[in-house]
Amino acid sequence: MTFQQLDGASVNPQANVYFDGKCVSHSLSWPDGTKKSVGVVLPASLTFNTGAPEVMECVAGGCEYRLAGTQEWRRCGPGERFAIDGNSSFDIRVAEAFHYICHFG
Amino acid sequence: MTFQQLDGASVNPQANVYFDGKCVSHSLSWPDGTKKSVGVVLPASLTFNTGAPEVMECVAGGCEYRLAGTQEWRRCGPGERFAIDGNSSFDIRVAEAFHYICHFG
Numbered sequence: 001m002t003f004q005q006l007d008g009a010s011v012n013p014q015a016n017v018y019f020d021g022k023c024v025s026h027s028l029s030w031p032d033g034t035k036k037s038v039g040v041v042l043p044a045s046l047t048f049n050t051g052a053p054e055v056m057e058c059v060a061g062g063c064e065y066r067l068a069g070t071q072e073w074r075r076c077g078p079g080e081r082f083a084i085d086g087n088s089s090f091d092i093r094v095a096e097a098f099h100y101i102c103h104f105g
Numbered sequence: 106m107t108f109q110q111l112d113g114a115s116v117n118p119q120a121n122v123y124f125d126g127k128c129v130s131h132s133l134s135w136p137d138g139t140k141k142s143v144g145v146v147l148p149a150s151l152t153f154n155t156g157a158p159e160v161m162e163c164v165a166g167g168c169e170y171r172l173a174g175t176q177e178w179r180r181c182g183p184g185e186r187f188a189i190d191g192n193s194s195f196d197i198r199v200a201e202a203f204h205y206i207c208h209f210g
Contacts, residue, residue, distance in 0.1 A: 005115040011133060013108050013164045014204045015145035024129040026143055028116060038131055040120035059118045099119045 003059040003078075006036065006101070019046055025102070035105065041098040049089045052104045057081040060099040066091045108164040108183075111141065111206070124151055130207070140210065146203040154194045157209045162186040165204040171196040 009028040016025045016037070023046065025039025041063065056065075062077040068089045076082055076098075084090050092098070114133040121130045121142065128151065130144025146168065161170075167182040173194045181187055181203075189195050197203070 003118050005117055005134075007115045009114050009116050010110040010112045011114050011116060011131075011143055012110055013143045013206050015129070015143070015202075017145060017147070017202060021126055021129075021145075021147040024120070024126075024145060026116075026131050029110075038116055038118045038120070040122060040126075040129060042122070042126040097120075097122060101118045 006038070009036075018048075019044065022046060023048075037102045037104075039100055039102065041092060041094045041100070043094050043096060045091070045093045047089055047091050048084075050084050050086055053086040054084045055081050055103040056084065057101045057103065058098065059101060061094070061097040063098040064093045111143070114141075123153075124149065127151060128153075142207045142209075144205055144207065146197060146199045146205070148199050148201060150196070150198045152194055152196050153189075155189050155191055158191040159189045160186050160208040161189065162206045162208065163203065164206060166199070166202040168203040169198045 006028060008030060012027040022044040023039060023041045025037040028036045058076045058078050058080050060078055064073045064075055065082060066073045067084060113135060117132040127149040128144060128146045130142040133141045163181045163183050163185050165183055169178045169180050170187060171178050172189060
């Protein structure tokens, strides 16, 4: 599955490095105020906290995730997405790599 | 030092993951055919091979590098850059993190 490019983006060239590099992303913005990031989670079990609400969209690979306050692990593969409330968190388990677009707000 | 954003880019949302994640980059392109990538090298000693000629520009952190066929390690810090011939290679040593823009062609 080949994902379409994100066009017309302003790219912050400094990466966001989380969890000793288990997650690396680059922040993107657009003239209309839209903000996204593109990133990858490498094999790991991690917990992410959200500030703004987020939608995580898988572009390659996959993960299992569990939203705060829920028991169930769900799978997210290419073309699928999941939403996380603001000021919340989610657990994520990645066996190979999880390439994603994070949509904010 | 805060680097200016790269504007008007088309972003490939799938990361390039090298050396088990010691280097992660995202590929960018522009309508005029310009290609760059933005990436980060985490603490490691690595050897990169080039296809096209490249200019590596440091946006944060730093590295030491040694071009193929040379003996000397040189330092590259924020705002500095170094050029690598096509079909060549360079060694790189990173103690913290090396955030870069790679300019191709």
